[in-house]
Amino acid sequence: MLAMPEVNYIKHLREEEDLSINEIARKTGCNWRTVKKYADGESFQETLKFTKRGMMYEEGFGEIVDCWLEEDMKLKRKDRRTSKKIHEELRNNHDFKGSYRTVCEYIQHRKPQLKAAKVERHERLEHPPGEAQVDFGNMTVVKDGAYKDVKALILSFPHSNAGFSYPLPSENTECFLEGLKELFHQAGGVPTYLRIDNLSAAVISIGKGDKRTYTDAFLRFKCHYGFEVQPCNPSSGHEKGNVEKKVGYTRNNLFTTAPIMKSFPQLADWLKEEMEKDRQRLHYEKNVLIDELWKEDKKHLKALPLTDLPIYSVKSTKVNKYGEIEVDGKKIVIHKAKMKQGLVLKMEWDRFTCFTNGGEIVYQEDRPYMNTTRAIPWNDILIDWEKKPRSVKYSRFFKYLPERVQAYLTIHPEETRARVKGIKKLLEKHTLDDIHSSLETEERLERAPHELGYILEAKEAAYPEKLTEVHTPEILLNYETDLHTYDKKLCPSLEGGVS
Structure with a gap:
């Protein structure tokens, strides 16, 4: 319900300035139905407000029922308490003297309100040691006197708020998995659970609930390093809020003025040092050094495998009539290949190699995005x-x-x-x-x-x-x-x- 000054303003616009309902709605930001109600309505009598009374509200039985209803919402429908069961438990265990009808009326009134509140409210999550979240962040550096956009892959551990970062040129599958491998080495172990959003580098399609169809490359990587995946729901960034904040924190503290980049390995070493220094501050909530909490986190990590998994993808292509193939959307001339010849491409995160079907290397070069810059x-x-x-x-x-x-x-x-x-x-x-x-x-x-x-x-x-x-x-x-x-x-x- 609108306050009286707002109602008066709507009436003024309608009667004195002769505006239409839609014009008033745009000007005031109110829904057109609300505007029509007050612009053309005749009664402005103040509404009487009543406080709910009765044993469900005054004697605390309602709070008990609210708790049971919220618990039942997390269960399958067949496992939930019925209204009759709730009445019996109140009567037998809490000395409730009211009738079954009183309980039914309260449940009928409260259940829709609790469902609506559940949509708006997010529970505070407790993160056990060893669990991690990962996400990309867009950062800007300066290389050879020009701006270059890089993707910082950030791994954060919510229990300790420790973070690790690795710079990459793109968000494709090869870059994502190469970055994860490097971050596991920086952390000295593999997280027990890894929470990710539905990025195309790992997820092909989204099903109901936790059902996801992952890329073969990501599943191979997951099996090799032995972590479990916790996918986020679509449009639910709060489910990995720790790493979301870590991305913003890293950008604001390390990339506000673009650092100078000589190469990706040099930038990676610099980022690693800066993230290590950052662990020497107090945790925002626990009032303990992040580095001390990280030691506890680290004890719960899984051991790294004895051998690293080589990260690359393989695909076939054919040379066109101009002697070109397409890599990352760019045409590249292959002088040693014949027109219409089939080639095999080995795609790594930073370079690609062209092989003939017999295994001979005919071309090797950096991937096109490695040298992409923006002029200052x-x-x-x-x-x-x-x-x-x-x-x-x-x-x-x-x-x-x-x-x-x-x-x-x-x-x-x-x-x-x-x-x-x-x-x-x-x-x-x-x-x-x-x-x-x-x-x-x-x-x-x-x-x-x-x-x-x-x-x-x-x-x-x-x-x-x-x-x-x-x-x-x-x-x-x-x-x-x-x-x-x-x-x-x-x-x-x-x-x-x-x-």
Whole structure:
């Protein structure tokens, strides 16, 4: 029911501003039925409120029945108490003096309310040691002067709130299983139960209840490492709330300013160190160091298998008439293969290998997504730096510049504005790496930006260096031809001979 000021406002919109029911509903955010009731209604009499009275409400018997009804909701229908059974238990065990009808009326009134409350309420879950949750999180890093989106696979243990993270380029099956394998090694064991959502890397289809159809690769991995799976219900992120929060916590604390990535192994080592440091804080609820709780968690982990499971998938493909195959949505030319030739692809998380049907390797390369990046908007950043040159070395983007360019911009603070403006102009024709290479000597750090431009243009216009020739026999390398011998043969008259 709406408060009287809201009712008055609806009436005003209807009578004074002559708005339609739908217009009022959009303006107030109320349901159109509610708006119609108050906009065109005549009676605004205050509703009388009554408090339920009787032994079910006043003497606590209702609380007992509520408890029984909630317990019964978790059982199969055939195992639940009937209204008659509830009345008998109240009468025999709790000295209830009321009638069977009183109990029936209370149950009829309360059961729909309890069912509705169950939909809205989530029970606080107790997580035993050794159980884990896993999920992907989208993170951004900087590689080779450009943004790169990576997927951080995060494994969290709710009992201790300990977390582990491993960076990957994608969320496909190979990346998911490779990441899980690495996380198990970081944890030093295998979780007893692993809670996952319905990600396509592991789940093919969702059935009723806990029934899921998993990929063969995931089932093979599960059998090898010996953990049990606890799947989440669709659209039920709260069921793995610990890892959901751990993803956000990791992003906010480690990736707010994008870290510099040299390679995936380097980024993985950095993440491992940071997650280890994070375990030296107090648990948010238990007031004990996470690292101490993790020791208890770790005791319940299963042992790692003696050998690791190689992670890869195999599929067949055929070379098209242009000599190409498709990998991760990208066309790749295979020069050693014939048109229409069938090939076998071995897909690992970071690279793929092409085999002929006879087992010969004809091509091997990184998967296309390994080198996918997004440009950093340097033009917009340099425009801001030009306005505030003193902020350059404090900017979050400054560390993404090549080292020599950093030094060039800050070596003379009074010239920073002019140098920022010059670098912005140079970027119209050259890359940051080109500018970095042009600053190869300390003397060039003193040059003006336009002078660096001349150096870069001269370098681009220069002829390529002479190639080393290795095919001429060594005996002929310094041999000089005597052309007089040819003259005697061609023109004997010049040498005193007879023509």
